Amino acid sequence: MSTTLSAKPSGNPPGAPEARRSPLTRLQHLLHAQATIGPAVVLLVAVIVFALLSDRFLTPGNISLIVQQVAVVGTLAVGQTIVILTAGIDLSCGAIMVLTSIVMAKVAADTGLPGVPALLLGFVVGTLCGLLNGVLVTRLKLPPFIVTLGTLNVFFALNLWYSSSATIRGTDMPKLLLWTGQTFTIGGTRITYGSIMMVLLVAAMAFALKNTAWGRHVYATGDDAEAARLSGIRTGRVLLGVYATAGLVYAVAAWILIGRIASASPQAGQLDNLDSITAVVIGGTSLFGGRGAIVGSLLGALIVGVFRNGLALAGVDVLWQTMAVGVLIIVAVSLDQWIRKVKP
Numbered sequence: 001m002s003t004t005l006s007a008k009p010s011g012n013p014p015g016a017p018e019a020r021r022s023p024l025t026r027l028q029h030l031l032h033a034q035a036t037i038g039p040a041v042v043l044l045v046a047v048i049v050f051a052l053l054s055d056r057f058l059t060p061g062n063i064s065l066i067v068q069q070v071a072v073v074g075t076l077a078v079g080q081t082i083v084i085l086t087a088g089i090d091l092s093c094g095a096i097m098v099l100t101s102i103v104m105a106k107v108a109a110d111t112g113l114p115g116v117p118a119l120l121l122g123f124v125v126g127t128l129c130g131l132l133n134g135v136l137v138t139r140l141k142l143p144p145f146i147v148t149l150g151t152l153n154v155f156f157a158l159n160l161w162y163s164s165s166a167t168i169r170g171t172d173m174p175k176l177l178l179w180t181g182q183t184f185t186i187g188g189t190r191i192t193y194g195s196i197m198m199v200l201l202v203a204a205m206a207f208a209l210k211n212t213a214w215g216r217h218v219y220a221t222g223d224d225a226e227a228a229r230l231s232g233i234r235t236g237r238v239l240l241g242v243y244a245t246a247g248l249v250y251a252v253a254a255w256i257l258i259g260r261i262a263s264a265s266p267q268a269g270q271l272d273n274l275d276s277i278t279a280v281v282i283g284g285t286s287l288f289g290g291r292g293a294i295v296g297s298l299l300g301a302l303i304v305g306v307f308r309n310g311l312a313l314a315g316v317d318v319l320w321q322t323m324a325v326g327v328l329i330i331v332a333v334s335l336d337q338w339i340r341k342v343k344p
Helices: 016-020 023-033 037-053 060-085 093-111 115-138 144-163 175-181 193-211 213-223 225-230 235-261 272-282 294-313 318-340
Strands: 183-186 189-192
Touching: 037 294, 060 093, 060 189, 060 193, 060 213, 060 235, 060 272, 060 294, 093 115, 093 144, 093 175, 093 235, 093 272, 115 144, 115 175, 115 235, 175 193, 175 235, 189 193, 193 213, 193 235, 193 294, 213 225, 213 235, 225 235, 272 294, 272 318, 294 318
Parallel strands: none
Antiparallel strands: 183 189
């Protein structure tokens, strides 16, 4: 007896797999290819919803307030993003920022050092703090989480020791250190120079990541460090450069912080390290490294700022505002896990 088997074609016509993808699968591929689409949609929806809930939300004064509040965390998120792109994390970013702000302000106030040298000294301190993190990660092969958790406490203790837990007043500092807090008006909205500095920093880092060999090496190291090393990339040097650059960015955030609060306080920005991580995660950068964008982190910072401001205008208690941000983080990480499972 002969049996006839119905043979199935061994291959699919070009484009057939694409045609059979479900809408959900297509969305998964789109979000994998364009990490900033999700945060942009969330930000747009949040703005529309809060504008409907409160007539004051889209007023020039309130928009100005949101942008000013986002400036510090948005700048920290730039440094945090390049660290997370390498599959690391930096819990010490807020402590580096505050320590740097204290060094800038106290040296200038106590010794009469002019603004430019004081600012440059702060940049050096921030870079060295980041470099220390990088050395511990690359030379001692310690996990970034443990390293930066330890240096978080070290830098915070140095901050309290050097400042004697005292705030340095803006009136005792050179005007240059306070310059980032000065404002100009666009269409009735007051914008600080610190906010403009944040946007320029985002643009510069986005360009570097996309158009330079260093940027490609950062992504490659985060995606698969061993494969990157075997392909000739000096991953240790890349990581060292990333942490040092992040430290310099945190020093810029310190300058913006001084202008924002018109002083240098050893107690300022204690939760900004967590807020920067929140902004990066909500902005679509994968905690597992190798995928994400600086612009997404800026969108993430704006989302957090919009949510907190909008909920406050709606009369929601601070407790529930914090819960809303926590839910956003869980949703963002869950979405990242789903996107990472994308199949070609």
